[in-house]
Amino acid sequence: MISTMSLVALGGAIGAAMRFLVGVGVMRLSGPAEFPMAIITVNVIGSFLMGVFVVAAAHKGLNHLSPFVMTGILGGFTTFSAFSLETVTLIERGQIAHAGAYMALSVGLSIGGLMLGLWIARGVFA
Numbered sequence: 843m844i845s846t847m848s849l850v851a852l853g854g855a856i857g858a859a860m861r862f863l864v865g866v867g868v869m870r871l872s873g874p875a876e877f878p879m880a881i882i883t884v885n886v887i888g889s890f891l892m893g894v895f896v897v898a899a900a901h902k903g904l905n906h907l908s909p910f911v912m913t914g915i916l917g918g919f920t921t922f923s924a925f926s927l928e929t930v931t932l933i934e935r936g937q938i939a940h941a942g943a944y945m946a947l948s949v950g951l952s953i954g955g956l957m958l959g960l961w962i963a964r965g966v967f968a
Contacts, residue, residue, distance in 0.1 A: 846909050853914015861919045888920035892927050 864887065865880040872879050895912060899905045916923045925948055932941035 849910040850914040850917075853910040853916075854918035857915040857918025857920075859918075860915070864919075884920045885922040888916055888923035889926040891919075892916050892923035893930075896927065 861884050864884050868880040868883050892912065895904075895908075895916070899908060899911075912924070929941050929945055932938075932944060
């Protein structure tokens with residue numbers, strides 16, 4: 843358990859560093875913008891890499907690397923990749939209504955949670 847947690851932590855550090863570097867690179871290429879291009883770039887790349895790894899792991903017997911790669915590296919890079927994988931898994935299982943609810947609830951409740959956090963923190967720290 844400790845070794846798995848260490849791999850997740852190491853992967854998370856790698857993924858977070860990669861997210862920072864990609865963000866800086868996108869900002870340097872595109873310049874400051876009103877649209878969050880760096881974040882969408884990270885989300886798309888992370889989701890793509892999650893798809894590649896899931897198939898590669900299944901075909902090459904690399905599932906033992908999932909905590910390091912999926913939870914650690916890709917989770918540190920972007921949790922959107924995990925969201926994307928769960929959504930597509932539900933769709934592939936034919937659970938379209940569950941996928942729609944998962945998407946709506948994930949986005950809606952996450953934005954609501956952030957807004958609630960802002961509201962409470964502004965009340966406390968204002």
